Amino acid sequence: MHKIDMEMGKDIYEVNRKIAQEINRLFDEKGVKAIDFMGSIGSGKTLIIERLIEILNDRKIGVIVGDVSGDDDYKRIKKYGVQVVNINTGKECHLDAHLVEHAIEEINLNEIDILFIENIGNLVCPADFDLGTHKRGVVISITEGDDMVRKHPLIFQISDFIIINKIDLLPYMDVEIDKVLKDIEKIAPKKVFLTDAKSGKGIKELAEWLLS
Amino acid sequence: MHKIDMEMGKDIYEVNRKIAQEINRLFDEKGVKAIDFMGSIGSGKTLIIERLIEILNDRKIGVIVGDVSGDDDYKRIKKYGVQVVNINTGKECHLDAHLVEHAIEEINLNEIDILFIENIGNLVCPADFDLGTHKRGVVISITEGDDMVRKHPLIFQISDFIIINKIDLLPYMDVEIDKVLKDIEKIAPKKVFLTDAKSGKGIKELAEWLLS
Numbered sequence: 001m002h003k004i005d006m007e008m009g010k011d012i013y014e015v016n017r018k019i020a021q022e023i024n025r026l027f028d029e030k031g032v033k034a035i036d037f038m039g040s041i042g043s044g045k046t047l048i049i050e051r052l053i054e055i056l057n058d059r060k061i062g063v064i065v066g067d068v069s070g071d072d073d074y075k076r077i078k079k080y081g082v083q084v085v086n087i088n089t090g091k092e093c094h095l096d097a098h099l100v101e102h103a104i105e106e107i108n109l110n111e112i113d114i115l116f117i118e119n120i121g122n123l124v125c126p127a128d129f130d131l132g133t134h135k136r137g138v139v140i141s142i143t144e145g146d147d148m149v150r151k152h153p154l155i156f157q158i159s160d161f162i163i164i165n166k167i168d169l170l171p172y173m174d175v176e177i178d179k180v181l182k183d184i185e186k187i188a189p190k191k192v193f194l195t196d197a198k199s200g201k202g203i204k205e206l207a208e209w210l211l212s
Numbered sequence: 213m214h215k216i217d218m219e220m221g222k223d224i225y226e227v228n229r230k231i232a233q234e235i236n237r238l239f240d241e242k243g244v245k246a247i248d249f250m251g252s253i254g255s256g257k258t259l260i261i262e263r264l265i266e267i268l269n270d271r272k273i274g275v276i277v278g279d280v281s282g283d284d285d286y287k288r289i290k291k292y293g294v295q296v297v298n299i300n301t302g303k304e305c306h307l308d309a310h311l312v313e314h315a316i317e318e319i320n321l322n323e324i325d326i327l328f329i330e331n332i333g334n335l336v337c338p339a340d341f342d343l344g345t346h347k348r349g350v351v352i353s354i355t356e357g358d359d360m361v362r363k364h365p366l367i368f369q370i371s372d373f374i375i376i377n378k379i380d381l382l383p384y385m386d387v388e389i390d391k392v393l394k395d396i397e398k399i400a401p402k403k404v405f406l407t408d409a410k411s412g413k414g415i416k417e418l419a420e421w422l423l424s
Contacts, residue, residue: 040253041335041363042356068336068366072359091366093305093336121363122334123253124280124305143355143378144254147284151253151333154280154303166355172384174410198386 019097023132039139041121062112094125149183156188231309235344251351253333274324306337361395368400
């Protein structure tokens with residue numbers, strides 16, 4: 001990251017915005033509903049997408065999986081038999097619209113109606129880069145502590161929904177979920193889902209809302 | 213992040229390296245041992261530093277706390293009565309040597325012999341920015357899953373030590389710690405500490421090693 005490859009005088013955010021708009025138009029033209037899942041490492045983004053694929057088994061789903069390195073998440077999604085593309089960013093700390101533009105060249109958009117994008121595990125950088133999706137959401141795990149919203153307000157503010165995951169671990173943690181909910185109400189009043197992706201708790205409500 | 217403020221033609225990494233070298237010389241001159249703690253959000257960096265302060269109560273300690281926003285961690289450290297400086301980066305996803313250079317202007321280096329720096333919660337960006345410390349370490353929480361080392365190899369490779377924290381939660385997680393240890397051995401064979409910062413388990417060994 002931080003190595004910016006741009007033509008003189010062009011604002012990278014502006015370039016990203018334009019590509020994102022084009023992608024969004026393409027999604028609409030093809031009738032594809034696209035969702036960007038952001039969130040820190042280990043917050044449970046991949047497992048939530050796996051559970052959504054299981055629940056939405058009457059839908060044609062595509063997935064773009066972003067990681068700095070490796071294909072662990074790609075393999076996890078691949079076993080569901082859906083279209084999936086892996087993006088390894090190398091050193092970049094977020095996906096951008098240009099990377100997604102290339103990834104969707106590898107997906108037959110005529111054959112899917114939902115596209116899930118799993119962003120790089122990071123609560124800071126992805127916020128600045130719209131990927132042309134219809135909705136953006138942040139996944140936080142209760143194991144991250146109860147101060148993550150006020151520590152990283154921007155990513156919550158630019159999101160449409162917030163998933164608080166791993167709520168099954170609450171009894172074993174010194175974490176007050178009410179503090180998180182109060183911070184959300186104050187800093188970024190968005191739709192909130194409480195989930196335990198391991199057991200599947202809360203995923204049905206999420207799936208229904210995403211498609212509404 | 214991604215907004216790079218530089219003079220034409222200057223490499224930001226090279227600029228950072230030079231400032232880091234100056235900081236390192238200053239630490240040596242003042243007899244201060246400095247440690248950079250990196251790691252994702254909620255991995256337990258602050259609590260580990262708190263436990264180290266408790267154990268090293270015969271030492272004069274200073275702390276620099278980095279966060280995108282807020283002063284939660286600052287307040288937690290402040291109550292120990294040590295010198296502490298809060299850096300809010302706003303949108304930056306890592307500390308850099310220039311930020312640390314200004315932070316240490318607010319610390320009386322003649323009155324401390326150890327400086328802990330808590331970096332921004334992020335497993336990608338901080339890796340590229342040496343802060344002039346004598347040792348750099350990564351804290352990972354077992355709740356992040358067992359694939360985080362191979363997903364983010366660089367930050368482990370440039371570190372001197374790795375802390376695997378929250379091992380008390382292992383019984384409640386589908387996580388195999390052996391997988392993490394094998395990845396470390398293969399990708400970044402560094403000194404490893406298994407800790408449960410909540411109870412203090414493993415912190416004494418860490419403190420002894422850091423000062424050795």
